[in-house]
Structures are given as structure tokens and as C-alpha cells.
Amino acid sequence: MDSAATSPRRSLATRILVGLVLGATAGLLCNLGFAPPPGEPTTPAYDWVVWVADKVMNPLGQVFLRMLFMVVVPLVLSSLILGVASVGDLGRVGRIGARTLLWFVLSTALAVALGLLLVNLFAPGKGLDPDVAVQLRAQFQQAVSEKVEQAQKGTGFSLDTFVNIVPKNVVRAAVDDREVLGVIFFAVMVGIAVTQLARETVAPLLAVLEALYSVCVKILGYAMRLAPYGVFALIFATSAKLGLPLLRTLGTFVAVALTGLLLHLFVVLGLAAKLLVGVPPLRFFSRCRSLAITAFSTSSSNATLPTTIRTATDEFGVPSAIAGFVLPLGATMNMNGTALFEGVSVLFLAQVYGADLSLGQQAFVVVLAVLTAIGTAGVPGGSLPLLAVVLMRFDIPPEYLGLILGVDRLLDMARTMPNVVSDLLCSMWVAKREGAVLKT
Numbered sequence: 001m002d003s004a005a006t007s008p009r010r011s012l013a014t015r016i017l018v019g020l021v022l023g024a025t026a027g028l029l030c031n032l033g034f035a036p037p038p039g040e041p042t043t044p045a046y047d048w049v050v051w052v053a054d055k056v057m058n059p060l061g062q063v064f065l066r067m068l069f070m071v072v073v074p075l076v077l078s079s080l081i082l083g084v085a086s087v088g089d090l091g092r093v094g095r096i097g098a099r100t101l102l103w104f105v106l107s108t109a110l111a112v113a114l115g116l117l118l119v120n121l122f123a124p125g126k127g128l129d130p131d132v133a134v135q136l137r138a139q140f141q142q143a144v145s146e147k148v149e150q151a152q153k154g155t156g157f158s159l160d161t162f163v164n165i166v167p168k169n170v171v172r173a174a175v176d177d178r179e180v181l182g183v184i185f186f187a188v189m190v191g192i193a194v195t196q197l198a199r200e201t202v203a204p205l206l207a208v209l210e211a212l213y214s215v216c217v218k219i220l221g222y223a224m225r226l227a228p229y230g231v232f233a234l235i236f237a238t239s240a241k242l243g244l245p246l247l248r249t250l251g252t253f254v255a256v257a258l259t260g261l262l263l264h265l266f267v268v269l270g271l272a273a274k275l276l277v278g279v280p281p282l283r284f285f286s287r288c289r290s291l292a293i294t295a296f297s298t299s300s301s302n303a304t305l306p307t308t309i310r311t312a313t314d315e316f317g318v319p320s321a322i323a324g325f326v327l328p329l330g331a332t333m334n335m336n337g338t339a340l341f342e343g344v345s346v347l348f349l350a351q352v353y354g355a356d357l358s359l360g361q362q363a364f365v366v367v368l369a370v371l372t373a374i375g376t377a378g379v380p381g382g383s384l385p386l387l388a389v390v391l392m393r394f395d396i397p398p399e400y401l402g403l404i405l406g407v408d409r410l411l412d413m414a415r416t417m418p419n420v421v422s423d424l425l426c427s428m429w430v431a432k433r434e435g436a437v438l439k440t
Contacts (some may be wrong), residue, residue: 027239064230084191125351330423337415
């Protein structure tokens with residue numbers, strides 16, 4: 001019975017992985033075969049590759065992404081309200097919330113510290129050719145300007161962020177990626193109010209929410225049927241334009257960032273799965289394979305949220321009440337990979353700029369990375385404006401972001417995996433602390 005139930009899901013994970021590999025291979029082959037050498041004019045053949053990537057593959061991939069994003073807000077609302085209402089006791093809600101926030105802060109701080117350690121050991125910024133740095137900044141000047149403009153509008157964790165957790169208009173918050181915390185606050189307050197009212201009064205509302213949640217899960221199933229094709233299109237569009245020359249230029253930086261992300265994912269979180277939850281690392285990562293692949297291909301914690309909830313409940317037996325409470329919070333606030341990337345990037349760009357950050361300043365980087373990660377939108381590229389904020393805090397010109405923009409898409413995909421896996425593990429840890437019996 002169990003094998004029959006899980007084999008279709010494993011088959012889907014395999015198909016997604018095949019789509020990922022084929023898309024990356026096809027894109028890189030097109031880039032290697034048609035892309036002109038750095039500094040030389042483009043060719044008609046490469047223009048055609050870029051046209052296919054931008055006008056065919058990327059739109060196809062965006063259809064898949066939008067089907068996932070489409071259910072995020074109703075899923076967050078229904079799952080959080082039902083989760084808080086199911087927990088019932090306000091004291092238990094507070095205890096679960098405190099444990100969840102403790103996990104978020106400690107796991108994120110540990111990820112940043114790991115990234116800073118690797119940058120200090122390998123110093124990737126000190127070996128970059130200054131002429132190459134100038135060329136890269138000029139190449140991505142316009143894109144950097146857009147990120148700096150977003151940063152100057154106050155993107156990040158600040159007093160305004162704290163105030164905006166309470167939305168003036170929940171409908172407006174629902175359509176703004178930067179105000180997801182407002183939607184979460186509204187859902188938690190509704191859930192708390194439900195627990196304080198007579199059951200017969202709120203029964204119709206709960207029935208509607210349960211139906212809405214089931215509908216969202218069904219739509220997710222439709223979307224995941226497109227996943228192998230959507231993943232192929234998204235990865236092709238990225239790899240066809242990324243190019244190996246740029247990766248070679250920033251090879252040490254990319255290697256350090258990827259090493260940190262993979263160490264945190266497989267070693268730190270793998271050990272946490274074994275020691276805190278009692279699931280052997282190999283079994284843990286085998287069961288969340290679909291989740292990791294979806295996170296990598298979509299580059300979005302929000303788009304992956306439906307898959308995260310399904311993985312927690314179906315694969316590991318996390319109670320729906322706890323998964324519905326913890327995971328929407330995690331998709332917005334728990335950004336282990338993003339914070340690690342920010343720490344690595346700040347120190348790398350500081351090394352290129354010639355600024356030596358002291359141990360105290362690096363400790364402050366950890367604090368800033370944790371705080372700004374909370375304000376990061378769970379969408380592709382959501383961390384870049386916040387990275388500009390951190391750079392300006394250390395008097396490093398934000399224009400230096402141009403050095404890493406070319407490889408950000410690859411690293412964005414990679415840093416989303418530890419984000420969502422940490423969310424999943426948090427829900428399992430909280431569930432176990434609450435006495436739930438998991439599928440270990």
C-alpha cells in the first residue's frame with residue numbers, strides 16, 4: 001500500500017530531474033556552440049539562441065511558475081488559519097511560534113557564519129583581476145541601478161518593516177510580495193479569533209477554508225504535471241545565456257558560495273535531521289527529493305510552499321496543523337541559503353573593493369544578514385535589493401553588485417534549496433517537540 005502510494009511521486013521526482021538535466025545540457029551546449037567570445041560582437045546564431053530562450057522557453061517556464069504562485073496566497077491563508085484553529089490552545093500556539101522563530105534565527109545565523117568562514121579561508125575577492133571587475137560592473141550597470149533604487153525605497157528589515165507586519169489593507173498585502181508578513185499576521189489573528197468563538201459559529205468558515213485548502217492542493221497537482229516541462233524551459237533559458245566564460249571569471253566566488261550552500265544543506269541540515277528529528281540523512285534527503293528539485297528550478301520559497309507542505313505531511317507525517325502554521329512562516333522568514341549568500345557576497349565584494357572587515361564587523365554582517373533575510377521576498381532574485389542595503393551599510397559602493405549579477409540566477413536556484421529544506425526540518429522538529437509521531 002505504501003509503495004503504491006509513493007511510486008507515482010517518485011516517478012514525478014525522476015521526471016523533474018530528467019527535465020532539469022536535459023534543459024541544463026541543451027542550454028550549455030547552445031551557449032558553447034554559438035556564444036561569441038567575451039568582448040566580441042554577437043552573431044546571428046547566438047541572437048537566435050537568445051530569442052528562443054527569451055521568447056519561447058522563458059514564457060513556458062513562467063506559465064509553470066505562475067501556476068504555483070497562483071495558489072500561494074489562498075494556501076497561506078487557509079493553512080495558517082486552519083493550523084492555528086487546530087492547535088486551539090493559545091499557550092500552545094505561543095510555544096510553537098517561539099520554537100519556530102528560535103529555529104529560524106539559529107539556523108540562519110549558523111548558515112551565515114559558515115559562509116563567512118569559507119570566504120575568510122579562500123579569499124575569492126583578492127584574486128579577481130581589477131580590469132575584469134570594471135568590465136563586469138559596466139556590463140550590468142543598468143540592472144544594478146534597478147536594485148539600488150529598490151534598496152533606497154527602504155527594502156529590508158527596519159522599523160517600517162515591523163510596522164507593516166500589521167496591514168492596513170490585507171487585500172493589498174496579498175498582491176505585494178514584500179508584504180507577505182501582513183497576510184501571515186492577518187491569518188494568525190483570524191485563527192486566534194476562531195479559537196475564541198463557539199464552534200457552531202465558526203464551523204461554516206472552517207468548512208470553506210478546508211475546501212479552499214483542498215482545491216489549492218488539487219491545483220498544485222495540475223501544476224506539478226507540467227513540472228518536468230516547466231523545469232526544462234526555465235533551466236534552458238538560464239544556462240543558454242549564462243555562459244561558461246562568466247563562470248570561469250567568477251569561478252572562485254561561485255565555488256565558495258556553492259560549497260557553503262551544499263555544506264549547510266547536506267551536512268548541517270543532514271546532521272540536524274539525524275540528531276534532532278531521528279531521520280537518517282540519506283532517508284531524509286531521499287524523501288524530500290521532489291521538494292529540493294522544485295526549489296532549485298523555481299528559485300522561489302513561495303512557489304515551492306505547496307510542495308513543502310505536501311512533503312511534510314505526506315512523506316514525514318507532520319500534523320497538518322503544525323505544517324500549516326510553521327511552513328508559511330518559513331517561506332517568508334526562514335532564509336538560510338539567502339543569508340549565507342548575502343554574507344559570502346558582502347565579504348567577497350569587500351575584498352574586491354579593498355576593504356578588510358574586522359571580526360566585529362563580520363559579526364555585524366551575521367546580524368544584518370539574519371535580519372535582512374526576514375525581509376526578503378520569497379521570489380527569484382528577492383535578496384539582491386537587500387544585499388545593496390548591507391553593502392551601503394559598510395560603505396561599499398552598491399554598484400559592485402554588478403560583479404555577481406551575471407551568476408546570481410544560478411546561485412539563486414542553489415540557495416533556495418537550503419531555504420525550503422530548513423523549513424521542512426523545522427516543521428518536523430516542532431512536531432516532534434509537540435509529541436507527534438513522525439514517519440522516521
